[in-house]
Amino acid sequence: MIRFWNRRFKTGTLTENPEIDKELRIIRKEMKNLVKKKFAGSLAIRMVDSGSCNACEAECNALSNPYYDLERLGIYFVASPRHADVMLLSGVTTFNMTPHVLDAYRQIPEPKWVISLGACPVMEAPFEKTFAINAPAGEHLPIAHHIPGCPPEPIDIIRGFLAFLRKI
Amino acid sequence: MRLIARYAKEAENNFEIVTVWDEEIHREQVSKRDPRIKTLTKTHPAAIWFERKMHDDYGIIIEDAFDNRPLVHQERFPGDIYPMRKDFRERTLEPDDYKPYKYEAIGGDGVFEVAVGPIHAGIIEPGHFQFSQAGEDMLHQEVRHFYKYRAIEKMLEGKTLFEAKPVIERISGNESIAYQTAWRDIVLQATDRELPLDNRKYHALLLELERTVHHLTDLGFIPNDAGFGAALAFGSKLSEEARRELKKITGHRFGFGAIDFESHSLDNEAMKAYLDTLNEAIAFFEAWIIDIPSLWDRFDTTGILKLKKAVKYDTVGIVARASGLALDQRNEPFYLEHGFALQTQKSGDVSARFKIRLEEMKNTLEMMQNFTVETCESMNVGTVTDGEYFSFAESSIGELFMSIEIKEGVIERFFVRDPSFVNWQALHLMMPGNIIADFPLINKSCDLSYAGNDL
Known part of the structure; x- marks a missing residue:
């Protein structure tokens, strides 16, 4: 373990994107009064996959790696919709997942928002409509914000969260 | 022999069942009017998902299968619809009445079931796991999937x-x-x-x-x-x-x-x-x-x-x-x-x-x-x-x-x-x-x- 800590100290902090930090400082000021009341200083996200290819999920997982370290911005992925402010929805809203997605949405306490992630929920991915696909998700849920991309890169997702926070 | 895949295709007058082994490819023709095949699960248990899928896709009856539950078609999927058949061209489906799925379970005193999913507690794809538990010990688990079923096979036909x-x-x-x-x-x-x-x-x-x-x-x-x-x-x-x-x-x-x-x-x-x-x-x-x-x-x-x-x-x-x-x-x-x-x-x-x-x-x-x-x-x-x-x-x-x-x-x-x-x-x-x-x-x-x- 000692070798690990030696390497750890030598490596230092990897977390990057200073431009986002700067943007965030500005945003933090903007939303101070507004969001502090609604989110108590932190935004809790429940990610729901409604039939993606798993690339959007991989990029959301990447948000926790040392390069992005999303939690430093006060944004957390939570395990239960009951702990969430926001549902982050990926995938084409399959016929089989639709009732479960709606169920998860019902479990989120008010006030709540849905952010759609990637090309699938808005039917901009190459997938064509079939009987097994119920997208666009906007026909089933109120979408407050959309983060485009196939898949959106981690930095696009962070920017998307910031744009959402500015909007509400 | 190792079973690689087993699937059906629709021809003009019959269904062709293709079974891909590591050493050969086996083909069997069944009539469209009464499509029936025998199961391979006695020697190759993993044939069961292939066969259950074949039933959901084409309505082919697996005569002696130990498991006849639907695989891809879940609780609200309309009955008697076999979407891989060429004459099925619907673009939307109306959800049907809820038909409960019977999970595999082990009975007995103090044995209980734990249901996990389809939405899991992390950033992960949806799927369902059903456990039969004796206290902390897992006695059995059933994996149930196809929540992400997008009908890709059908989508690609004609392209x-x-x-x-x-x-x-x-x-x-x-x-x-x-x-x-x-x-x-x-x-x-x-x-x-x-x-x-x-x-x-x-x-x-x-x-x-x-x-x-x-x-x-x-x-x-x-x-x-x-x-x-x-x-x-x-x-x-x-x-x-x-x-x-x-x-x-x-x-x-x-x-x-x-x-x-x-x-x-x-x-x-x-x-x-x-x-x-x-x-x-x-x-x-x-x-x-x-x-x-x-x-x-x-x-x-x-x-x-x-x-x-x-x-x-x-x-x-x-x-x-x-x-x-x-x-x-x-x-x-x-x-x-x-x-x-x-x-x-x-x-x-x-x-x-x-x-x-x-x-x-x-x-x-x-x-x-x-x-x-x-x-x-x-x-x-x-x-x-x-x-x-x-x-x-x-x-x-x-x-x-x-x-x-x-x-x-x-x-x-x-x-x-x-x-x-x-x-x-x-x-x-x-x-x-x-x-x-x-x-x-x-x-x-x-x-x-x-x-x-x-x-």
């Missing part, structure tokens, strides 16, 4: 091979390059072309880089599920760097659109420098992780799949090799000439599946050194000839099998069997004797795809 490509590369994002490689081989067969060596090396490099991203992710995630978070920080840093490398080469972090017949050039020096850094990091990781006894205490003897069962369930990929089954699509002259060495382990537990990834990672690095090319030329693929074509690829999970039938220049039947489709069916064998708290660890050590399985 040309090139129109289908953007969908094929997005079937399972984690295995995109493997899917594209399987697609490429079908294009080459259908156009009767040979791929120049440099192009083949370039494509193989990308496939190994994709494997690198996922093996590194797993090498971090598996210890994390045993409570050792530092490994995840280390592994996810390395996998992020590998993904950026993939983007540098292909312009996309998952390599969507990367496998084609165009010309490409590589910055060899940058690639070599990257491989050297990664090599050093892996050596450090190995020396460090081997030396954490409390971690191996969780890994060793957890979630064992015995060789005999691995063979019986026709498992493939990491899961099969960790149990001692020498099975890898890369075990052929081209890869062997470029440094491929087949890795196997014996114990079939979480340890073995972790160590296999570590060993394969080192071998992959060696191969990538040999796959670096300066440039590869573009090639003209020519016209596609009608016919039925088969191809294989070894994704980071295991053997991928693809079959495409082309009629009048467009896809008549698209079939693909993700390695996860067979391996999911062997997952429950790893559970008895373990406590439920070890389920996430065992599941992660297999790291199977939901999207590729569900289609």
Whole structure:
């Protein structure tokens, strides 16, 4: 373990994107009064996959790696919709997942928002409509914000969260 | 013989049941009016999902199957609809009345069931696991999937091979390059072309880089599920760097659109420098992780799949090799000439599946050194000839099998069997004797795809 800590100290902090930090400082000021009341200083996200290819999920997982370290911005992925402010929805809203997605949405306490992630929920991915696909998700849920991309890169997702926070 | 796949196709007057074995392909014709077949599950238990799917897709009756429950069609799916039949052309479905699904369960005093999913407590794909528990001990587990069912097979019918490509590369994002490689081989067969060596090396490099991203992710995630978070920080840093490398080469972090017949050039020096850094990091990781006894205490003897069962369930990929089954699509002259060495382990537990990834990672690095090319030329693929074509690829999970039938220049039947489709069916064998708290660890050590399985 000692070798690990030696390497750890030598490596230092990897977390990057200073431009986002700067943007965030500005945003933090903007939303101070507004969001502090609604989110108590932190935004809790429940990610729901409604039939993606798993690339959007991989990029959301990447948000926790040392390069992005999303939690430093006060944004957390939570395990239960009951702990969430926001549902982050990926995938084409399959016929089989639709009732479960709606169920998860019902479990989120008010006030709540849905952010759609990637090309699938808005039917901009190459997938064509079939009987097994119920997208666009906007026909089933109120979408407050959309983060485009196939898949959106981690930095696009962070920017998307910031744009959402500015909007509400 | 090893069962690779079993699926149906619709002809004018009958259904053809194609059973792909490692040594032969067996075809059986059944009438459309009363389609019935006999099950293969007595000798090959993993045939059951293929057969249940065949029933849902085409309405083919499996006469003596031990399990007649729907597979793809879930609780609200309208009855008597067989969407893979050519005369089914609906674009939307009205949800039907809720028909409960009867899970496999073990009865008895004090035995209770735990239902997990389809939405799990993390950033993960949807699927359902039903456990029969005696206290903390798992007695049985049933895996239930197809929540992500997008009807990809139907979607691709009527398209040309090139129109289908953007969908094929997005079937399972984690295995995109493997899917594209399987697609490429079908294009080459259908156009009767040979791929120049440099192009083949370039494509193989990308496939190994994709494997690198996922093996590194797993090498971090598996210890994390045993409570050792530092490994995840280390592994996810390395996998992020590998993904950026993939983007540098292909312009996309998952390599969507990367496998084609165009010309490409590589910055060899940058690639070599990257491989050297990664090599050093892996050596450090190995020396460090081997030396954490409390971690191996969780890994060793957890979630064992015995060789005999691995063979019986026709498992493939990491899961099969960790149990001692020498099975890898890369075990052929081209890869062997470029440094491929087949890795196997014996114990079939979480340890073995972790160590296999570590060993394969080192071998992959060696191969990538040999796959670096300066440039590869573009090639003209020519016209596609009608016919039925088969191809294989070894994704980071295991053997991928693809079959495409082309009629009048467009896809008549698209079939693909993700390695996860067979391996999911062997997952429950790893559970008895373990406590439920070890389920996430065992599941992660297999790291199977939901999207590729569900289609």
